[in-house]
Amino acid sequence: MLFRSPKMPADPTAAAYRSAFVREVQVRRERRRPGRFFYICWALILLKCLFAWWAIGHWEMPVSAAWVWMPSVFIGAVATFYLLHGEE
Numbered sequence: 001m002l003f004r005s006p007k008m009p010a011d012p013t014a015a016a017y018r019s020a021f022v023r024e025v026q027v028r029r030e031r032r033r034p035g036r037f038f039y040i041c042w043a044l045i046l047l048k049c050l051f052a053w054w055a056i057g058h059w060e061m062p063v064s065a066a067w068v069w070m071p072s073v074f075i076g077a078v079a080t081f082y083l084l085h086g087e088e
Helices: 014-019 036-058 066-085
Strands: none
Touching: 036 066
């Protein structure tokens, strides 16, 4: 026959019919591990927070250091959670 699949036998018996289709697919999701870039980013966030805390105290700025470091740590925590638990 012209349009017959080369894997499909000429006699469509039950065994041949079953062997022509996928029975089961198993997908394993491996845990993502953070790489070196991830740790460098967290180190930079922490260094920025420490510098802001020091600079605000050193030059006596009328602002709380928490206004600088809290959003940075929060966004970093959200990104970390998404990296470790988010969908691919």
